[in-house]
Amino acid sequence: MIKRPWQLAHPRTAFALMAVFLIIFPTLMSLIGGDVTLASRVLILAMFGLGVDLIFGFTGLLSFGQAAFYGTGGFVAGYLMLQHIVPNTLLALAIGTVAAALCGVVIGALSLRQIGVYFAMLTLAFGELFFFLENSPLRAFTGGESGLPGVPRATIPLGFTTIDCTSATGTYAFIAVIYFLGYLLMRRVIASPFGRILRAILENPERAAASGHDTLRYKLVAFTIAAAYAGMAGGLLGIFQGYMPPDAFGIDQSGEIIVVTVIGGAGTLIGPLVGAFVWIYLQHALQNFALISGVWKLILGLIFVALITGFRRGIVGGATALLRARRKRVA
Amino acid sequence: MDFHLVAAQLLNGVALGAILALVALGLTIVFGLLGFVNFAHGAIFTAGAYGGWVIYTKTNSFVLGVVAALATAFVLGIVIERLLIRSYYNRPPEDQILVTFGLAIVIVELIRAIFTGQTQTFNTPSWGNGVVNVAGIFYPQYRLEVIGVVAVTLLAIYLLIYKTRIGLIVRAGIDDPLVVNLLGINVKRTFMFVFAMGAALAGLAGVFDSPLLAVNPDMGTDVLVQSFVVIVIGGVGSFGGAIVGGLIAGEIISLATAFIPDYSQALLYVAMALVLILRPQGLFGVVGRS
Amino acid sequence: MAILEARAITKRYGGLVAVDGVSLTVEPHTITALIGPNGAGKTTFFRMLAGEIPPTSGTIAFKGTNITAFDVTRTAQLGIAKSYQISQFFPKLTVRENLTIPALAARRGKFRIDIFRRLERVDGLDALVDRTLAQVGLTERAHDRADDLSYGEKRRLEIGLALATEPELLLLDEPAAGMSANETADTVALIKTLRDHVTIVIVEHDMDVIFGLADRILVLQDGKMIAEGTPAEIRADQRVQDAYLGGIE
Numbered sequence: 001m002i003k004r005p006w007q008l009a010h011p012r013t014a015f016a017l018m019a020v021f022l023i024i025f026p027t028l029m030s031l032i033g034g035d036v037t038l039a040s041r042v043l044i045l046a047m048f049g050l051g052v053d054l055i056f057g058f059t060g061l062l063s064f065g066q067a068a069f070y071g072t073g074g075f076v077a078g079y080l081m082l083q084h085i086v087p088n089t090l091l092a093l094a095i096g097t098v099a100a101a102l103c104g105v106v107i108g109a110l111s112l113r114q115i116g117v118y119f120a121m122l123t124l125a126f127g128e129l130f131f132f133l134e135n136s137p138l139r140a141f142t143g144g145e146s147g148l149p150g151v152p153r154a155t156i157p158l159g160f161t162t163i164d165c166t167s168a169t170g171t172y173a174f175i176a177v178i179y180f181l182g183y184l185l186m187r188r189v190i191a192s193p194f195g196r197i198l199r200a201i202l203e204n205p206e207r208a209a210a211s212g213h214d215t216l217r218y219k220l221v222a223f224t225i226a227a228a229y230a231g232m233a234g235g236l237l238g239i240f241q242g243y244m245p246p247d248a249f250g251i252d253q254s255g256e257i258i259v260v261t262v263i264g265g266a267g268t269l270i271g272p273l274v275g276a277f278v279w280i281y282l283q284h285a286l287q288n289f290a291l292i293s294g295v296w297k298l299i300l301g302l303i304f305v306a307l308i309t310g311f312r313r314g315i316v317g318g319a320t321a322l323l324r325a326r327r328k329r330v331a
Numbered sequence: 332m333d334f335h336l337v338a339a340q341l342l343n344g345v346a347l348g349a350i351l352a353l354v355a356l357g358l359t360i361v362f363g364l365l366g367f368v369n370f371a372h373g374a375i376f377t378a379g380a381y382g383g384w385v386i387y388t389k390t391n392s393f394v395l396g397v398v399a400a401l402a403t404a405f406v407l408g409i410v411i412e413r414l415l416i417r418s419y420y421n422r423p424p425e426d427q428i429l430v431t432f433g434l435a436i437v438i439v440e441l442i443r444a445i446f447t448g449q450t451q452t453f454n455t456p457s458w459g460n461g462v463v464n465v466a467g468i469f470y471p472q473y474r475l476e477v478i479g480v481v482a483v484t485l486l487a488i489y490l491l492i493y494k495t496r497i498g499l500i501v502r503a504g505i506d507d508p509l510v511v512n513l514l515g516i517n518v519k520r521t522f523m524f525v526f527a528m529g530a531a532l533a534g535l536a537g538v539f540d541s542p543l544l545a546v547n548p549d550m551g552t553d554v555l556v557q558s559f560v561v562i563v564i565g566g567v568g569s570f571g572g573a574i575v576g577g578l579i580a581g582e583i584i585s586l587a588t589a590f591i592p593d594y595s596q597a598l599l600y601v602a603m604a605l606v607l608i609l610r611p612q613g614l615f616g617v618v619g620r621s
Numbered sequence: 622m623a624i625l626e627a628r629a630i631t632k633r634y635g636g637l638v639a640v641d642g643v644s645l646t647v648e649p650h651t652i653t654a655l656i657g658p659n660g661a662g663k664t665t666f667f668r669m670l671a672g673e674i675p676p677t678s679g680t681i682a683f684k685g686t687n688i689t690a691f692d693v694t695r696t697a698q699l700g701i702a703k704s705y706q707i708s709q710f711f712p713k714l715t716v717r718e719n720l721t722i723p724a725l726a727a728r729r730g731k732f733r734i735d736i737f738r739r740l741e742r743v744d745g746l747d748a749l750v751d752r753t754l755a756q757v758g759l760t761e762r763a764h765d766r767a768d769d770l771s772y773g774e775k776r777r778l779e780i781g782l783a784l785a786t787e788p789e790l791l792l793l794d795e796p797a798a799g800m801s802a803n804e805t806a807d808t809v810a811l812i813k814t815l816r817d818h819v820t821i822v823i824v825e826h827d828m829d830v831i832f833g834l835a836d837r838i839l840v841l842q843d844g845k846m847i848a849e850g851t852p853a854e855i856r857a858d859q860r861v862q863d864a865y866l867g868g869i870e
Contacts, residue, residue, distance in 0.1 A: 062425045110608055116424040117368045121559050122607045128556055129600035136593035189736040193725050193743055200722040203711035210671070210709070212697035212726030212786050221734055251552060255432060262429065295444055301436035308430045309415065 011187065018183055018270075022176045026169065029281075037240075038284055040172045042276045043179045044236045049261045049272020050186050051229030056258070057267030058190060059222050060202040061112075062120050064254050065127025066230050068107065071134060071249035073100035073231020075142050078151040078238035089154040089165075093178075093235040100231020101224050103130075108223035112216060115205075124251065131249040148244035175236050182229060186269060189225065198222055202267075259304050265314025274315050335468045340589040341582065342465065346474040348581025349481035350540045354554055355561035355573040356488065357532030363568020364502070364525055367416065368424060370431035372533050373555025374438035377548060379404035379534020380541045381442055384453050387538075393456035397538050404534020407438075408527035416526060417519070435555075443548040453541035477539050484535065488528075489570060557584075560603040566616025575614060622685065624649045624820050625670070625790055630679035632665050632844075639665040641844040642679070645822075647790070652812070652821045654831045657841035658864065663824045664706070664794065666841070670822070671703040671792055672696035683790065697723075698731050702788035706795040706824075708779040712768040716759050716778060717750060719767050723785040724749045749785060757781040757811065773804040780811065784819075791815065793823040797830050809833055832856070840864070 022043075026036040048070055055061040077096030080086040086095060111122040134142045142148060153166035154174045165174040189195050200208040201215050209215045238244040247253060256279070257272075264275025279300060286296045307314055313321065358372050382403030387396030411434060419427050459473030492498040500521060537551070544550055557580060565576025583602060587595035606613060625647040632640040640662040647653050655663045669676050672693045681689045688696055702723075711719050721740075728746050729735070740746070754760045757777040762770060767778060776796060783791055796812070797805045809830055815821065825831050831838065831852070838855045840848040848858045855861055 060425065062428060110604065114607065114611065117362075117428065118607060118611060120368075120425075120428055121563060122604060124556060124559065125563075125600045125603040125607070129597055129604065132594075132596040132600065135596075137597070191740065192736050192738050193729060193740055194734060194736045194738075196718070196721060196740065197725060199714070200711055203713055204709060206693075207709040207711065207782070208722060210673075210693040210697055210703065211723035211782065212694055212731055213722075214694055214732040217732045221736075225736075251556060255436075258429070259433070259436070295440070298437060298440035298444060301433055301440055305415070305430055305433040305437060308426060308433060309418070 011191075014187070015184060018180060022180055025176070026172055032281070032285075034281060034284060036168050036172045038280060040168075040175050040240050042273070042280050043172075043175050044233050044240060045257065045260060045276035045280065046273040047175075047179050047182055047236065048230050048233035048257050049264070049276060050182055050269065051226030051233075052257050052261050053266055053269055053272055054186065054189070054198070054229075055219075055222050055226045056261060057265075057269075057271065058195065058202060059198040059219060060205075061219060061223065062258070063111075063123040063223070063226075064120050064251065064258070065107070065123035065125070065130070066226065066257055067249050067251070067253035068127045068130035069100040069104055069227035069230035070234040070237075070253060070257075071130060072103050072234065073097055073228075074234025074238045074244050074248050075134065075148060076100075076231075077235035078148050078244040079141055081152050081238075082148065082150045087152075088157060089152075089174075089239065090156060093232060093239075096235040097228050097231040100234070101228040104224040104227025105220070108220045108227070112219045112223060124254075127249070127251060127254050131246075131251075134249050135246060142246065143244075145246055147246045148238070149242070151238040151242050151244055153242065154239050171240055175240065178232065178236065182232065183269070186229075190269065194218065194221070259300065261314075262307060263300065263304055263314055265316030265318070266312070268314070268316040268320070271314050271316045278315070336589060337586075338465075339468050339470060340585045342470055342474065344582035344585035345578065346477050346543075346581070347585055348578035349478045350536050350543075350577075351554075351557055351561050351580050352574045352577025353481050353484065353536040353539070354533055354558040355565065355577050356485065356570065357529035357536075358558050359562045359565070359568055359570075359573045360492075360532075361526055361529040362562065365420065365522060367420060367526075368427050368431065369416075369526075369529065370428055370555070371411065371435040371438060372431075372529070372558065373551030373553075374435040375404050375407055375530045375551075376533040376537040376540075376554050377442060377551035378407050378438060378537070379531075380453075380537035380544075380546055380550060381446060382534065383538030384451055384541060384546050387453065393458075397535070400534045400538035401531050404537070405527050405531040407534075408530025409523060411530075412523045412526040417522075420522070435551075439548050439551070446548070448548055451546040453546050455542040459542065473542060477543075480539065481536075484532075485574060488532070492570070557599065560599055562613070563603050564606050564613055566613030569613070569615040572613055572615035623647060624684055625822070626680075626682045627666075627670065628680050628682075630666060630669060630676045630681065632662075632669060632674070633677040638844055640669070640676075643839075643841065643844070643846050644679075645839055647820060647822060649789075649820050650816060651836040652816055652823060652834050654835035654838045655822065655824045655841065656826070656828075656831060656838060660843070661841040662844040663841055667703070667792060667794055667822075667824055671701065694731055697726065697786050697788075700787075700789035701792065702783035702786045702790070703792040704779045704783040704794060704796060706798055708775045710767045710775065710778055710782060713766065715764050715766055716770070716781075717754070717763040719778060720750045720753050720781055720785045721746065723782050724753070727785065727787040749787065753781050753785045756784055756814070758807075773800060773807075776800065776804075776808070777811070784815070788819055791819045791821045793821060793825075795824055795826065797825060797827050805830060 026039045029035060029039045052066055055063060073096040076099040077092045080092045080095060086092040107126045111119055114122055135144055153171060155165060156163040165171055197208065197213050197218050201218060205215055234248055237248060260275035260279050261272045263278060264273065265271030282296045282300065311318065354376060358369060361367050361369050379400040383396040383400030386399035387393060415430060419430060455473045459476055461472045462469040463472045463475055561576040561580045562573060564579055565572025580599060583599050584595055587598045623646045627645040629642045629644055630640055631642055643666055657663050668674050670681065672691045672695065676689060680687060683699060683701060688699065711722065724746055727749060728743055754763055757780055759774060759777055759781060762774060770778060780796060797808045800808060805827060812821065812834055835852055838850065838852055839846060840855060840861050842864045847864060848855060848861045
């Protein structure tokens, strides 16, 4: 019986494991020289990566413009919060997510008729378009090259009281809960009939279509979901940093999330989490070693190239393969 | 409307377009002939620029700098092709994109590690200093010379590919590698040569552009993306398309910078998106090429 | 009423005429065979029936509906399924998972955003998959990866993928291609069991398969139809003998 990485544990076990991990993650980070803010960063990137894994790892769509949605969600939510138009954090995030999803529908509708290189180039073009729009014509809203400072921390008004998430730990908790929900949701999507068809599109798109599925529309919905996740992640970034950076848009960010997803393992859902951890932690750990501090990206770039060439399944894929081999031997 | 401003911008567009055409040509040759997408093209541009800068600052000879840039890029192309690209010709396009994208990161970070992220100055060569009176405006001499040199280079490449025996072999090898192989010609080496030639063009553009751009490890990123726009507009695999596309892109950027500066870059990508949606094969491309 | 009516189907590629005015009428619950030498245009004609490429001219009607402009997805939803000459399956999925894909299309239509549904809750899905597995004799291999199957098993999976769409018309493109004599006999037996449920049009080179199965045979050469009739009529037809059968008895 073939077990995919996310099937190795019963869903309830997986959720419990994830919950436990999220609770101990900040402590884990402190033990290895990091701190809770680093953990927050990892989760934000992991959230972004959940969407990228959906379209790339499960559907085979390589988009180089996901930063367009990351930035859109972040700037819309950030602007609404800091201008006190929507002081409610959750509502502002939701609006930012919806805005990103709408952009996803439009860009997806325009791009998804193309495949392969043309699709990649088209998404790249749109990503750059968003970057330059944010930079110049829209700079009244986005702060142009300076970005948007002053994004308030998260608070959740419950009517009778307000949950204060303004501390570093509080912010982490806020992000962790949202990530957990996002992870839950995504697992559900993957396991659904919809998710099965995405995987068929990955394996053999022509056969999927010939079987009677409207593959273009499936891709579009998946693309929109990914855009929504990116938008939520962007919103979380703004809250976390208290500032929305202009380079949330742009090819470097789009490229980074793909590298992170591949290193962690595409098509595993927790790959982006692992990849984000490696990416962020390595950068942090090496910065104290003056000699190689500049080299973390080079190292990860080499690892990335090696993984693409020899071993597509990334860290998580490798780990599950080992686990599977061990189980076979024991059984 | 200020005639001088428009004229200057038009010329700027041609100068910029010339550089873009050169870069795009290297990209389109590899993409069109080998079916291979090279996302590391911008990094090779940067490597060429640095190679040229190192020799230029040491010897104060621009010509030697150009030779160094060509050599750096060409050798880099050969190394990459032999070590990595060769095993990717039959892999899906997503893998090709990813591996060259990763390579780009590696090359750029290597450059950053060696030379630091600081911007280096690349002085305009002495014979390029000064201005020339063109139709009543005073235009930087160097830019005109760039246009000239690029035009000569493009002509040389054209002759090489279309009028020589080597070029014929290259074109035949791409169309039908088996037959060419049977004729005793080494197809692997041909592919390697084509790839390295594409790389050399990027390196050449890099050194030409250095007096105009700032020399830093990230200089190739914008160029890479812009050259994608060029080959999309002009048509993948089309020699003429790279040139016309380059000029169009150059003019869009230049004219927009003068009149609607806020949208100058954005407009370029709008153009690219429009072409991809309405006429994916571009102006001169042929539908159906992988 | 005829289940399929193709009239004057022509396909031109620039100056090349691949299919030239071929007409075909298929009655329900019959097996029709398309034969002809290589390059006769059988594959191209078949591809047009399946909706993969549009005809340059001519019409195709399925149970009275004009499907000439329909793409593969629409024709599949309407009830026409094709099994390919070179097996087109989902390599990394199990056999069961493979068959689930067309079954999902049969049970859910061509598009549904059921992102929160559980797979088990799809009505009749498991039954359809189990039935198809049994039909093509792959029940024991249900949990094996598709690309681990033997060649013959892959060809059976290929037919299964078409069957799992619950078609009324099954287009089989060289189902016995590359098979041993035993495997071919098994395939013929399989097709015989199907004829009660679906109408079949089959392209084949293997004459034993054709003459053992077909109710009607259509012979193509150079894109044109040169003969049509029962196996006995075709066997006796001089034009066919000259063009194709050569010295075969």
